[in-house]
Amino acid sequence: MYSIYSIQPFLAVAAPLAAVPGILSSRSPNIREAWSFAAALLLLGLVACMVPAVVAGHTYTWVVANVLPGAPIAFRVDAFGMLFALVASSLWVVTTLYSIGYMRSKNEHAQTRFFGYFAVSIFCAVGVAFSANLLTMYLFYELLSFSTYPLVAHHQNEESRKAGRKYLGFIVGTSIGLVLPAMVAVHHFMGTLDFAAGGIPLGAIDPTTMTVLLCLLLFGFAKAALMPVHVWLPAAMVAPTPVSSLLHAVAVVKVGAFCIMRVVTDVFGVETLSALHLNDVVTGAAAVTMLAASLIALSQDGLKRRLAFSTIGQLSYIVLGAGLVTAAGLTGGMLHIAMHAFGKITLFFCAGAIYVATGEKYISRLNGIGYRMPWTMTAFLIGSLSIIGIPPTGGFLSKWYLLNGCIDTGQWLLALTLLASSLLNAAYFLPIVYRAWFCTPDQAQHAGPMREAPLACIVPPLITATITVILFFYPYPFLNLARLAAN
């Protein structure tokens, strides 16, 4: 267990940014997308290079600038950061392929801008993953908020203007209004913002202040969409589907959950939190969000909106894992970052594929779609199973660890909440699948023969669906990293 001082984390973070000038200056769309692919593969390569050492328990560090005493802008790659970076960078490759299919089929405007900001967003997400302290994490978190705004507001119409306002209002409002003062306070009390396994020693800050700080940080990272700061996520669904899939199922929202997990484990420290019983605040907020979001999802007819509320519910699984403060719970929470990512991105890819092929956005208009788009709907089924947590899909594993975490600490109520939420997940996903295949000919709005979306829209969900299944049998890179980080 030693720390390697190397520029590699910096290079990995900067890799997506390197593509931006290329994307902006390319003369033809093909060259432009080649830049995106090159950067995505470069990023994946640089991240993958660091995996062996990180799995062996070492860390990479790199200081960019000493800006504030005790809080430099610095990178540190540990197991948890690696897990998230691996998810984000591997899915960026797939999403780039999907974006090409989607954006070209829909003949979207301003595609250069789209791909440019997409690269910047990934840069920020990887930056959050590799941050060595709260300040660096905040820096990339803020940059991510602003760089995703043009993506959310891509359509440049009245609806996206409103959604953009809601998006920034909630996310920037909470980060400046809540996280910034909390961060200043932590720095004031501790003299440092570095992530350290022990966190704040017991007694260093009085319990009342600790409670306030925890709440500020828990709801301040609004990208995790804990209720009541979840409102921006359904609104942000006006964005083109590739944005919804990578950013609002993986990068952006997971950044929020990642930040909360980091704050719990490496800023406050699990021992301190459980000694003060403050972890109950975290699990409480997570449990409420989990159930409420699933209930709301039941009533949504817009496919992407239903997926969005499902995401809100699933994100609170991760937060719940953080709040359980046991090895199993933390492992489950961290693992869920990966498992949910692959499952949910599949679902979003499918939703986008349906929209590209048929123009349908509403669940009530999907009767018989399975006959027309069998591949898409098969991928959708696998994605749903993973979100519900049914073997043989990866989602089962993370839920298993989470349940174990609840039972270890004897929190039966939380265990029941988890199970109830799983049932609700089934209740809002399976009817879609049912509708797609099982309907009488006179109800059917779609029928064979097979007319799928373009190949670039079909292959990505099939890839991610396959990975979802593989992850059940072979979860090792992610599981090892999560276990390492949780201990």
Added chain:
Amino acid sequence: MHDVVLTILPLLFGSFLAILAGWTRSALVYPLGVVALALSTGFCVKLLLGVLSTGTATYLLGGWSPPWGIVFVIDTFSAGMMLLISGSALLTYLAFRAEIIEGFAEKTAAFVALLLLTVAGHMGIVATGDLFNLYVLIEVAALSGYALLGYGSGRAPLASLNYLCVGSVGASLYLLGVGYLYILTGTLNMADLAQIMLAAPVTASLHGAVAVILFGLWVKMALFPFHGWLPGAYAMSSPVAAALLAPLTTKVMVYVVIRLLIGVIPGAAIPEALPDVAMLLGTAAIFAGSLMAYRQIDQRRMIAYILVAEVGYMVGGMFIGNRTAMTGAMLHIFADALMTLTLFLALGSIARQRGEMVLANMRGLFRTMPFTMAAFVLGAMSMIGVPPLFGFFSKWYLLSGALESGQYLFMVGLLVSSLVNVVLFFRIFETAFFDEPGESVRDIEHWSRVTPLAVAAVLLIVAGLSSGLIVDRLIAGIIPASLI
């Protein structure tokens, strides 16, 4: 150390030569200004490097020793300020080449001469080590500034006259206080004065003198509620004068107060209630400035009101009374100057294409002027306080210092103003992003305007990333060890 004088001399000579050239070879006027400002900036760099390696530099004008002669004292902080002033003036001058040459017809030579003179005045204020010379230089800077701001159409002369009246009151109050201090101590040299005041008995007249001086300077720096002159002066005038003076004047006045607080006036000489009053006004300035900025239609005026709030940041920071907050106030001088410069340069370029700076005239700017808008976004992000831009770090020190001393209302003010800034700037971004530019719009982005703007915007990032260095090398050594 002749470097001190060499930073100012090119400006004075340039000013003189510009007038001469105006009579004979008017084509030479603009290049003369470039040369003068570039020389001055170059010598400022040399001065800063010199001070960083050999410590505080003192220059006795004419060889007369203090406390009788005129003396310039340059430490790391003031050397940084000198560079800031000359550098930002140079960037403004380069960016507005077209306006300066074409905009003022036969008055160009006078404009350039006044511009160089006001820059020299501002640099002199920073450099001088004498309270009375400080007054003279304040007037040099201000009088040429009033004249510069008076150039412009419509209500510019009226706004400038308003500024002149208020500014003269401020300067007179300052002079009055200096007079009292002279009666009490018999000296005007700052270092000398600091020694004498430390030993002098604390009397009501001493308190009175200090209060009058600070009050006068507050008027000059547009601290709420004495801010009335600022929005008019910077929003009605020509974009050149606004972009030149908005980053400098208020910041230099803040510099003077900080200089007096940390180097001249001992803590006992400050009336007991004064820091509380200052905190109150500073906090009020933040809230009032933000609120009034929100209500503006003209975007240049909007930014002028943000400046009112920013003055509140700095006044609050310097009177909180701990090292962190003082560091924040000092760092914010640099940050605020640089981001104001960026915003005013960008708005100037936009105004040249679109005319009046109302929201409706900013449609589709992201498409038609992408580089200018990119720089504007960086300036705005710095105002909001997004890391790693410069504005974040000074705000951090201010927040941290306020928390240390339990000034929670001031903290709330800082956060609220950041959030209001988000709204203010995203109003512009929304219009520039969502709305289509009109059919008749033919925006031109010329490299000669974009380059100085880009330099200012990139400096916001560079300075942000080196803020640790700036605090260590320029600021930390200046704050007396007694302030903790």
